[in-house]
Every structure is written in C-alpha cells, then in structure tokens.
Amino acid sequence: MSEFSLEALLDSRRGEDLDLWARTINPQFVRVLRTIGFDRTWARAEGAYLYDTEGTRFLDLLGGFGMYGVGRNNPTVRGALAEALELETPGMLAMGTTLLPGLLAEALVGLAGGRIERCLFTSSGTEAVEAAIKLGRAATGRTRVLSAEHGFHGLTLGSLSANANAEFTARFQPLLPGFGHVPFGDLEALETALRREDVALFLVEPVQGKGIHVPPDGYLEGAQELCRRYGTLFCVDEVMTGFGRTGRMFAFQHWGLEPDLVTVAKTLSGGYVPVGALLMARWVHEAVFDSMPHAMSHGSTFAPNELGMAAGLATLHELRERRLVEASARLGDRLLELTRPLADEFEVVRGVRGLGLAWAIEFGEPQGGGRRTYRMIERAQRGLFAQLVVVPLFTKRHILTQVAGHDMAVIRILPPLVVTDADVEEFADALRAMIKGAQGPRSLTKLALTAANAGVRGR
Numbered sequence: 001m002s003e004f005s006l007e008a009l010l011d012s013r014r015g016e017d018l019d020l021w022a023r024t025i026n027p028q029f030v031r032v033l034r035t036i037g038f039d040r041t042w043a044r045a046e047g048a049y050l051y052d053t054e055g056t057r058f059l060d061l062l063g064g065f066g067m068y069g070v071g072r073n074n075p076t077v078r079g080a081l082a083e084a085l086e087l088e089t090p091g092m093l094a095m096g097t098t099l100l101p102g103l104l105a106e107a108l109v110g111l112a113g114g115r116i117e118r119c120l121f122t123s124s125g126t127e128a129v130e131a132a133i134k135l136g137r138a139a140t141g142r143t144r145v146l147s148a149e150h151g152f153h154g155l156t157l158g159s160l161s162a163n164a165n166a167e168f169t170a171r172f173q174p175l176l177p178g179f180g181h182v183p184f185g186d187l188e189a190l191e192t193a194l195r196r197e198d199v200a201l202f203l204v205e206p207v208q209g210k211g212i213h214v215p216p217d218g219y220l221e222g223a224q225e226l227c228r229r230y231g232t233l234f235c236v237d238e239v240m241t242g243f244g245r246t247g248r249m250f251a252f253q254h255w256g257l258e259p260d261l262v263t264v265a266k267t268l269s270g271g272y273v274p275v276g277a278l279l280m281a282r283w284v285h286e287a288v289f290d291s292m293p294h295a296m297s298h299g300s301t302f303a304p305n306e307l308g309m310a311a312g313l314a315t316l317h318e319l320r321e322r323r324l325v326e327a328s329a330r331l332g333d334r335l336l337e338l339t340r341p342l343a344d345e346f347e348v349v350r351g352v353r354g355l356g357l358a359w360a361i362e363f364g365e366p367q368g369g370g371r372r373t374y375r376m377i378e379r380a381q382r383g384l385f386a387q388l389v390v391v392p393l394f395t396k397r398h399i400l401t402q403v404a405g406h407d408m409a410v411i412r413i414l415p416p417l418v419v420t421d422a423d424v425e426e427f428a429d430a431l432r433a434m435i436k437g438a439q440g441p442r443s444l445t446k447l448a449l450t451a452a453n454a455g456v457r458g459r
Helices: 006-012 017-024 027-036 075-087 099-112 125-140 157-162 166-172 187-194 219-229 251-255 282-288 306-321 324-339 371-380 384-395 421-437 442-453
Strands: 042-046 049-052 057-060 116-122 144-148 179-182 199-204 233-237 261-264 276-281 349-355 358-363 410-413
Touching: 017 027, 027 384, 057 421, 075 306, 099 116, 099 276, 099 306, 116 125, 116 282, 125 144, 125 157, 125 199, 125 233, 125 261, 125 276, 125 282, 144 157, 144 187, 157 166, 179 187, 187 199, 187 219, 199 219, 219 233, 219 251, 276 282, 306 324, 324 349, 324 358, 324 421, 358 384, 371 384, 384 410, 384 421
Parallel strands: 144 179, 144 199, 199 233, 233 261
Antiparallel strands: 042 049, 049 057, 116 276, 261 276, 349 358, 358 410
C-alpha cells in the first residue's frame, strides 16, 4: 500500500489549476479571470505577497477579502496548527468540553468588552450572521430583522435576506419574510422602522464593506440609542472589520459602542482554518439557552473545532505581539495621505475614503477633456472605468486589487495588516500612473470593450 503524499500529488498535477477549476468548480469564474488577465498559476505566498510559477512577486492588497489579516502562511499560526496536531488533543466531543474553545472564547469576550459575555462559535461569517438572526429573534420574541441598504452580510438564505444588493438577491427570490432595509446613515428612517417595536435586531456593518463607506458622525451612536429605546438588539457585523482592519481591534470601538451582538470571522482564522463566532450579551444567550432541555438549541458540527481554535488563539497572539492593530491605524492614515490628493489631480476621481486598512477610491464622469471617453466606457458597461485601473495594476505593476462591486466605479483594498510603508507607497505610485493611463489610450478602451462583451463584472 502506497503512502499518501500531498506534495507528490501536487507535483504530478502542476499547472492544471485553471483547467480543473473550470471543469469541476466554476467555469464562468475562470472565464472572467482569463478575460481580464488574472489567470496566473500561483506557486506560493508569504505575508502580503503572492508568487506565480515564474517567480514574479505580486503585492496582495485583497488579502483573501480580508481573511489574511496576519499575512498569508503566517508562521506562528502554522506552527500552532502543527503543534495542535502533534498534541493529539481530543477534538470535538459531542457530549463534553475541551480547553481550547474556552480559551479562545474568553479572549474574544475580553477584547469585545461592554455587554459581551458569551461566545458561540461558527465556521464562517455568514453562519455567524445566521446565528445572530436566529438567536436574536428567539431572545426578543420578535420576528422582524432590519439592516442597512447596500450592506453585505453573507450569501446563505438568512444572511442573503438581510442583504440589500440586487445583484446578489434578485435571482434567489423570494427571500425570507420579515426583513427590511433602511438607508445607511439615516437615523430618521431607522427610527420610523423601529417605532412599531417589532424589530428583533438591527444588523449593521460599522464600515460598509462593499464600497468602504464610513458612517456619518453620530450615526452609529444614534442607532444604538434608538435600538435601546425600542427594545431592538443592536447587532454589529464585524466579519470584515474585526481584528484590526480599521485600526481598532473592533471597528465599533471607534465610537465607544456597546452592541448586544457582534459577528466575527475572516481574520480570526489566520487564513488557514474556517472559524467565526457570534459574541453576545449574557441576557441574549440566556434567553435562548434557558434550561437544560434547551442547552443544545443551536450549534454547528465543526464549530468549535480544535484546529480552528488553535488558529484563532495564534492569530490574536500575532495581532498583539506584532502590534498589527496599531500598524493598521498608522498605515491607513499614510494611505489616505498619499491618495487623497488624487481627487485634486484627476477630475475622474470623485473621492478617496477609508478607515485603517479598509480603503476605497471612487470614480465619476470628468467635466473636462476625458468626458467623451469616460461616457463611451460607461456605455459599454457601467462602472467599467474602475476595471481599467484594476487590470493594469495587476498585469503591469503586479498589484492585486478589486472593483468593489457590481455597477460600481469603485476600487477597494483590504490588505494584510503586515503590509509595509514601502508597499503602501508602491501602491499609491502605481495607482496614480494607472489612473493617468486609463483616461484615454486606445489600448485600454479596447480592453474595456473586450471585458464588456465578455460580460465581466466586478464582484
């Protein structure tokens, strides 16, 4: 009997990445990658960098949509996983407890502070949102769920029902009843919706992830106060923003908030093992898990698993020891300092915004000489100008970024918190050059039309 070797298997099938994906997983996604020139074969990754099979280094400013907060292939997290395997811990016990979940839960509850006293582990961010909806409705005895327009909370049915983005929801109607949406930043609309006193929870991202929208002054504080007044749970979705992304451990801490529910995932995993959690006030937890017959009212087979817990503990250690939360705040300020002048330099730049290492640039029709070209590009496909910057950033400058969403002329980045000052400066310089190049050359216009004809859209 031959021994299994992962290395030997990979070596024997090297170079088949895209073809296998197209044949067995998602051919349309591979079509997109090939159309825009993102069809590289990747060899390895380290920190904030990706390397293709030719040895070319790429600066990764997406970080797995924020998952690689402590960097790709972080050695501390990897070491913790290897150690956990060597220790042969008991693993998941259907009827019993182990130490690692309690240690991670204790750490998370302590970091969140305020009303948060309990932790329920999940395997993903969308699963954490599902738990918030389910437990929030049970705890309050109410059925309605409210969220903000343009918010993103996941793609399973419950979390999708809380989404207010037609590109994700339109094809999957009807969604669950009892969900409503209010404009992000509008306290008057929120109060109108809450005044009936039948909303179980208000689910909101402290910084909206799709276009990196920072809330107006006083909005989140006012939203929390309105939730308290009308008996609605204040649920902050920190799946993207948690663990240093915005320059604080949790984004809600910028505004001194004390939410009843907090959903987390992404960075907590260290990029290795899926892990998320719903953090909650004790009274919410005890309203659901209120007796021995109800002790198992909610759970998930693989949550908490020993490897996920080890990864989470190691990730928190890295954030603390390397002062990555503070680095995020400092580098985020530097990034804004370098890129905000682009709005004065180029008419096509509508604005630059961000908080910590969650950053975005938005484009719009210029008033000067580039107006005709911009309109032609937008006529081919709305929001396509941003793709004219993203593609050459990748193919010419080897920097990975993303168009923030469908029909959006916005580029966003969520880089690993281990990026350096030199990385930030490299991006700012390349971005300036690519915006300048995207305002008229025929080669880029041809690329825009090619992408439009292929049906490419930023997701």
